[in-house]
Amino acid sequence: MATESVTTTATGNESDLLSREELRDRLLTVGESRYHHRHPFHLRMHNGELSRGQIQAWALNRFYYQSRIPIKDSLLLAKSEDPAFRRAWRKRILDHDGDQDGYGGVEKWIQLAEASGISREQVIPCTGVLPGVRYAVDAYLALVRDSPLLIAVASSLTELFSRDLISLRMDKMRLHYPYLTPGLAYFVGRLTQAPEDAGFALDYVSTHAVTRAQQEQVIHALEQKCAILWAQLDAIDYAYVAPGNIPPGCFVPDCD
């Protein structure tokens, strides 16, 4: 594939270009080491160590992330000049917002929070969300807003790893936190949506990263997104696992 006439700075050194399989392997390696399935808070969750109040705090805080996903996808949609791409990607907005009130992933997350024992009125305004969670999610919106389309798409690639985590989480929730069972519809939907979405995004970056430098940017975008997910759990674990760490003004569970 290498040709001497191609300059490294303009198009990348094509001899260094990763194959689709090599790029995929690099991305999977990032997920293995940096995706939040390894986070201490998720390990506690899956071991059944979390109190109901801690589950509530997780559901309430993570709602801020869930509520921003269709906004993120709208920012991403606005970057594309290709109707076919936009048609394919807008499915994600539909998945989260639904076709009418009371449907869609955002609503289903509210139902999960309700199953944990908090009201939708507590969840929807996001007033009790930890600043650390808010800053991390806002960093995701800024990454998508301020990056080229290729990088914005690459930042969604954490979905490559979400089916396995969601599948495990559902089993562990039914086992350790049976009160959540009526609220698992969000995860049921994501079991099929996430792999479809990830497949589309992986194909997109594999096709459109045409220099090694772009491929490295794609890999770095996935690392950045993993850090954004991880930092949300850092903030939740810090505030709600050890006593005395809830920042001023944030959600305080009314049960242990």
Place this chain on the structure above:
Amino acid sequence: MATESVTTTATGNESDLLSREELRDRLLTVGESRYHHRHPFHLRMHNGELSRGQIQAWALNRFYYQSRIPIKDSLLLAKSEDPAFRRAWRKRILDHDGDQDGYGGVEKWIQLAEASGISREQVIPCTGVLPGVRYAVDAYLALVRDSPLLIAVASSLTELFSRDLISLRMDKMRLHYPYLTPGLAYFVGRLTQAPEDAGFALDYVSTHAVTRAQQEQVIHALEQKCAILWAQLDAIDYAYVAPGNIPPGCFVPDCD
């Protein structure tokens, strides 16, 4: 002061306008409850409970905040159309950047980090900074960049509270962490700079917040800034006080 002809929505209800003293009291109340002098990590620091590695992690992470202050002040300067205001405010950029290489607050913070036992080459690139610290600092830049000048100025009002904290911190550092003593020049400078800066900013918001709504926005901006400082310490406390919590890719001290 109230006149029936003044509508609440256009200019605020002037009868509700806080006096300069009332506004100041409200701001001081925010500081008392939300400024990071109350944060568990600072309490540990002042009690002499931190290891050298934990002091290093604090100095390295907080450098990201220090390095962004003159960028924040440049964004703020760009909002003003008044040469007199810009002349007054540019002092802050001078304080942090100095007149030549090797002077200024940013350099002095590097010297503090060096006194803790890490090299400037480890500190300056900010590669090991916790994502949670980065997102919080970037949220401060976004707040200043995306808000009107009045709110941007108000977000600096945490300096009303910094002299007391810095004064206490210097005493405690000399007592508990004497290896830091050669690196305290940054704090010496801030002991006089911070009160001057805070006095200017307090006078500015007291004069330019001419409706109750604007006064409430000023108070809210101070709350937001307190949350930004607090969240940085949340991230540092979480990652470096309990074992096993350092996120992938972040600074790992080579001493306890």
